[in-house]
Amino acid sequence: xxxxxxxxxxxxxxxxxxxxxxxxxxxxxxxxxxxxxxxxxxxxxxxxxxxxxxxxxxxxxxxxxxxxxxxxxxxxxxxxxxxxxxxxxxxxxxxxxxxxxxxxxxxxxxxxxxxxxxxxxxxxxxxxxxxxxxxxxxxxxxxxxxxxxxxxxxxxxxxxxxxxxxxxxxxxxxxxxxxxxxxxxxxxxxxxxxxxxxxxxxxxxxxxxxxxxxxxxxxxxxxxxxxxxxxxxxxxxxxxxxx
Numbered sequence: 508x509x510x511x512x513x514x515x516x517x518x519x520x521x522x523x524x525x526x527x528x529x530x531x532x533x534x535x536x537x538x539x540x541x542x543x544x545x546x547x548x549x550x551x552x553x554x555x556x557x558x559x560x561x562x563x564x565x566x567x568x569x570x571x572x573x574x575x576x577x578x579x580x581x582x583x584x585x586x587x588x589x590x591x592x593x594x595x596x597x598x599x600x601x602x603x604x605x606x607x608x609x610x611x612x613x614x615x616x617x618x619x620x621x622x623x624x625x626x627x628x629x630x631x632x633x634x635x636x637x638x639x640x641x642x643x644x645x646x647x648x649x650x651x652x653x654x655x656x657x658x659x660x661x662x663x664x665x666x667x668x669x670x671x672x673x674x675x676x677x678x679x680x681x682x683x684x685x686x687x688x689x690x691x692x693x694x695x696x697x698x699x700x701x702x703x704x705x706x707x708x709x710x711x712x713x714x715x716x717x718x719x720x721x722x723x724x725x726x727x728x729x730x731x732x733x734x735x736x737x738x739x740x741x742x743x744x745x746x747x748x749x750x
């Protein structure tokens with residue numbers, strides 16, 4: 508399925524990009540939103556006003572307080588109280604890498620993120636299988652599709668008890684699985700999950716780094732031609748139109 512920009516009539520869709528001290532990829536996420544056809548809106552962690560956005564992206568990085576546990580302090584930011592309320596009301600929320608960690612700490616998603624099983628930082632192009640193509644952030648993909656996006660993390664091992672893992676599997680809430688190699692020891696090769704409603708998605712790999720030819724992973728059309736990550740951002744715009 509095509510992951511190109513959606514119709515220009517969707518340019519009024521406002522997608523908030525939330526920045527914490529230590530966030531690294533907020534500008535990349537904002538650019539991904541713009542390339543998909545939406546309007547990125549900068550949000551600040553200390554501000555409880557979400558500025559009338561239609562969806563929120565929590566980008567990657569190393570947010571303040573990660574030395575305690577990744578996302579453990581950030582989840583108490585005033586902006587996160589607003590995000591939690593909005594997500595419970597159905598607003599689409601995407602957590603990427605550190606954003607995923609914050610979503611688990613805020614209990615919008617189950618499980619937890621701990622150090623990679625090999626205890627090293629990993630940075631590579633990673634193949635993922637799309638396990639659920641019906642969420643607010645994946646509806647422009649197809650079930651079973653393989654996509655390639657960059658991965659970079661140190662606390663990327665997703666863990667949960669067996670009951671929670673069985674529940675995620677049984678309810679179709681595993682959204683992405685690592686293919687070829689599990690880079691961090693995540694249980695059952697899980698790379699991303701969703702909540703029951705499908706509006707909140709978290710994953711460790713970075714789709715915002717695979718949205719523009721010439722700057723992403725290698726793809727079928729040549730070196731750095733991969734744009735598989737753009738589908739996340741066109742998906743949320745499509746979901747907002749349906750809503």
